[in-house]
Amino acid sequence: MSAASPPPRLAERLVSALVGGRPWGEALLGDLAEEHARRARARAGPSADLWYLFEAVRLSLRLAPHAVVEAAGAILKPRRSRPRPKESNMGEFRFDLRLALRALGKRPGVTALLVLTLAVGLGANAAVFGMLDALVLRPFSFTDSDRLVLIWESSDGGSEFDRTSLSPAALLELRRESAGVVDALVGYDWWDANLRSSEGLEKVQGFRTHSELFAALDVRPALGRFFSAAESVAGGARVAVLGFDLWQRQFGGESSILGRSLEIDGTSFTVVGIAPAGFDFPTGAEIWSPLRLTPEQAARRDLHYLGAFGRLAPGVSLATARARFELAGRQMAERYPETYRGRRLETSTLAVGLRDAGMVPIFSLWQAAGFFVLAIGWINVANMVLARGQERQRELALLDALGAGRARLVRLQLTESAVIGLAAAAAALPFAALGQKIMRDTMPAGLRKFVPGWESLGLDLRTIGFTFALAVVSVLAVAAWPALTVSGRKLGSMLREGGRSGASGVRRQRGRAALIVIEIAAALVLVIAAALSVRATQNIVDGPQGYDPNGLVTFKIALPEDRLADPVARRELVRRALDRLGEIPGVDSVAAANVLPATGNNTSRTLALAGEPEPDPAAAPQVDLRTVSDGYFDTLRLPLLAGRLFTAGDDENALPVAIVSRALAERYWPGRDPIGQRLRAGDADQPWLTVVGVAGDHLHHWFSRRNHPTLFVPAAQLPRFGYSFALRTSQEAAALAREVRAAIAAVDAYQPIYELRSQRESIAENTIGLRFVSGVMAVFAALALVLAVSGVYGVMAYRVGLRAHEIGVRVALGATAGDVLRATVGQALRLAGIGLALGLVASLAVGRLLGSVLRGAASFDLPLALGAASLLAVAALGAALVPARRALALDPADVLRSE
């Protein structure tokens, strides 16, 4: 029904740029499009796109270097006009190419080094860009995903982390009012579905959504159908759509699944369809069912739990939609001030809206680090090219005297540079792919599905295009401009003087010295940044957590809202579960909480203090809320600093009590006794709590909840739907699995457990972002170090080679080894010293940037920085010593004789 899939846009644009000007350009583009359509019809999958890409690359190999060379040649005026050769343009370019390849082939070592140096920098940048593209810029592979928008609420003066979902009433109103702006506003609600399959009970990530979800994302079912509007009405039969992986995993991928009844949350659902492979929107979804709101639920404005997104209607821009929703938000605030005062509706594209706000600074850091590596590589290449340039002066002068002309010489050198650049880009791609593969595999599977776009991480057209573009820039910046500075007069004098010295020699030396200084400074900055990140990570992962995380086994349960709506039933269930778990041999103590430390989620509430005026909902302070069983503090070994712990007496009939964290006590009652103070968590209909104890601070999220004020409430007084259990035991999680499952099953046969693991594993998973950052920084720093040191070595070796004659003379005149070493190495150390000093200063600024990216986890540390500087100094010294000593080993008589 739709037209054949179009060719890849970027590749087509490349081809168009290459041939568009020619008379047959359009015909060629059409041919490629036609062939692409034919291949796409013959075989599904990326083979048609790959073929197109291949053709585009072939064309560019034929045409692009010639185009660049033509342009460069056109800039310079030819020395004298010559009749145009009879050969075609292609033939002349082929000749240049052959010459270039031969020249490069004559010195394979240098050529390989040039290519490798560039490839390292290009590969690093390509890997980072690939991640940036997959995770941040275009994480979704839906049709026209730029037209998908996310709507959420934020409060005036809130940070970008304070995003809230919509309330049902608001969502339904917006659904009606947004017709014409979005095709259909889709609401979705998180659903922890307990699914019974042949293997037992499994908790599956599900979502209750409006039926237009699938149409908005332009997906078709792999099997069956999606739900209809009729099934979305409360009271009708319950239907579900299963995810592709789930269908394969638990139901053998058999088509008999359609129409079958499944038991989910103890209720019967009919499977009406299977989602296409790879589709798991919203994050990690494996099962979908219609969002049904009873009239009471639909009227609520105070509970915000629905996500909302939609596809922009044709012709409507993001700006228009944003304005309309903002207006709608203001109207709602006017009509319902108690619930909407100070809040407004925000709209953004889906990619921007769902992206983790912390990712952008992290990627900026990585891309900057990658660029540093590339810049150091550029410096090395520049040095090598300059060195080679001096050697080639005679060769070029000869060619010029034979009538090649300056333009032709420039073209020759540009062709050589182009070949090096292309080879470097091609060599960089496997490195980048490898780097991305490592990053993909390091990410725990459980987290991967929650970061959209992670699955699509890999080399794609945009990354490849980026790499080649960067290679072109590199070539122009570094390898090409020396070629352009060859001047006619110098060539003549080169031939006459034998090409050993020149007025430009001194200036060149100084230029190269400056490059070495910059190189060392850049390497030092990266090494320090990496060391700071690694240290910060270690502090958080291995440092004190505020409780004892060793010897804790944890798991979660998700109580279904329909079956266990009654808080009494839930309280009982948890009580009996705790009893049963405590009976397991090897378990010393057990506790339950809504959220355990260092897990991915959090619950927070606004805080109101007794005796203070009601806080403005827009600016109210937030505290983390934890509902915990009596044994929580003992089991976790979270210290009690004052007052008392919860007891069995703090039940639903007793006075509502709370324990506050030290940070909370100090922030709101500084210098006073917090025991006996009263506070309230949440809206005005919540009870006032009396503080009975103060507990120590603990580490939850490394990046935003460091010593965040925390409020603990007895589980009996505030029953929840999701619980995490912690068992203090010396046994491993796997060893306890069977007994834990049996214990819970004995309490409730329909209740599966999930995420059974040790607390240490939770911390590891929680800090994966931090570990990624420091891992990448460490790799980049190592690359930078190697490149910088090899750069120093290269320049020193070259210098020593140049001055071999002078050294010979000096030694013959009685200079000692020490004198010679001091003279040669001394200069290198002087340069390195300047570079290190510059680097230290620059790293102060980097330390601050790092601090903001890692949100306070890292800060500049002088001893560490000095240590890094010494490391680099030693490495540079070693690199300078080697060629110097080799020079000393030469027999001065030989050196003198050879001139």
Add this chain to the structure above:
Amino acid sequence: MASSELNLGELEQIVLLAVLRVGAEAYAAPILDEIARTARRLVARGALYTVLDRLETKGLVRSRTGDPNPERGGRPRRYYLVSAAGRRALAASRRTLLELWRGVDSLLSES
């Protein structure tokens, strides 16, 4: 006698002959296929178009545009046809080659 303009290079001859062999509706794709199949040469698309362009400048082929096609992104095909001058040039080069080949067969017969 033919002017020097009509001396055909090797690729030019191959392309002209392929266009003739394809006959009607000769555009880039079937021309390339014909060359690949019969002459067993893989000619790059860009090279083919360059040669056709040059031949057209010399007046040895003519081209016409076809209808726009949505599959080609709206771009029409370009159909090529060997002109009378093209046929004459082909005939002339054939004559030349046959003359030069005469008597040479035996020299090559060791292969």
